[in-house]
Amino acid sequence: MPKSLLAVLAHPDDESLGVGGTLAKYASEGVEVSLLTATRGDGGRFRGHPVGDPRHPGPAALASIRETELRAAAAVLGVRDVALLDYRDQHLDRANPREAIADIVRHLRRVRPDVVVTFGPDGAYGHPDHVAISQFATAATVAAADSAFALDAAESIREPHTVSKLYYIAWPATRGPRTSRR
Template sequence: MKSKSLKLMCILAHPDDESLATGGILAKYAAAGVQTYLVMATRGERGWTGPVQDYPGPQALGRLREAELRAAAHVLRLREVIFLDYQDGDLDQADPTEGVGKIAAQIRRLRPEVIVTLDPTGIYGHPDHIAISQLATSAVLAAADPNYFIPTGDLPHRTAKLYYRTFVPAEQAAYEAAFGPLTMAVDGFERRFTAWPQWAITTRIDTSAYWEQVWQAIECHCSQLPGYQKLKALPDDYYANLWGTQTFYRAMSLVNGGREVEQDLFAGLRDLAQPPMLFYLAQSLVGDMS
């Protein structure tokens, strides 16, 4: 597998999203030699799980959670973590032009073939998750547009594939067995965990060999662990559902399509990493002319 030059970028909202939602693919593709990058919108400054009176404040918690994320990134063998410096809970009120520009700048600098973000329902309607999905999708378009200007000096970059991480009913069952119904009240409405139907899944990645590494990454998020231990305590039956497979919706692809379910986020790109003979011929012709 010639994957040395391939790059995967995850664009997510909170420290721990990377391990819980995409830990399996980050570990798997890093092990296969893919360069993996993480763009993180916030430092999770409002994610305090201890007694209210002990909350250290947003800045101190943000520093702590950044350190936890960097430890998890080391476990997952990420090449680089980039923070966008938004406040936890405020991402859907951020200036969208600025947000798209910040992400597009990273896409143009790092030039990934594949980008993964959260699905447009925000897993359970979390406004930050929905916002990062929208901002990342827009940034993929902006980064490719030669008329879109950001003062970084990097050339436009056309990302070949964009995926939404989808959660399926089996994962919902596992999470709700641990935590009870996952809901969130927003604007007077109760939002619930929204599992994707099996038929809508375009891509299934076998991550079963990496669950111990993923769990090690999750355990780096010490400030959040009281909740996660419930996941670890689930009966074995749930383990395969939680860690065995990660599923995705291929929102955009310039290299493949159709109904066949993919087993590789880089499907359609592997051949491009090994250019056909015609490519070499064309190159040598150009070389002769210059």
């Protein structure tokens, strides 16, 4: 049975900026690579233009554009399964932790990955959404293995799942903080 890897990330483009090389490498070696992205990137800039600028298409249209970009990038990287949770961009640190962890557990028990990759506790460069997804994904890998952590009735048919390895993205200090919030 092929090995599988699930990346749990915050925004469309995190899969390319942070771990694109890693995902492409393992996909090319036959690992089943899946991606779970918590937001659709609706709070971001569009080609450098902030929300409210006439050249910005608006948050809803931007989310659609970024989801399309995400799926195109995933196809190039060799990612087979792309799922989005549709949390509000730039507000992930204010999400209900119980709900966010349960959402990720649901995907862990469905995809059943050997390896999970997410942001480190530093959020790469301190982005609150990245810090939040690191915490939620870490908690979810523990909860997914716990038979006492029950989801709703329809999902409870899935067996608990133990992830073999949880890896954090190591962000080189030399890259420093980014100026834009992605």
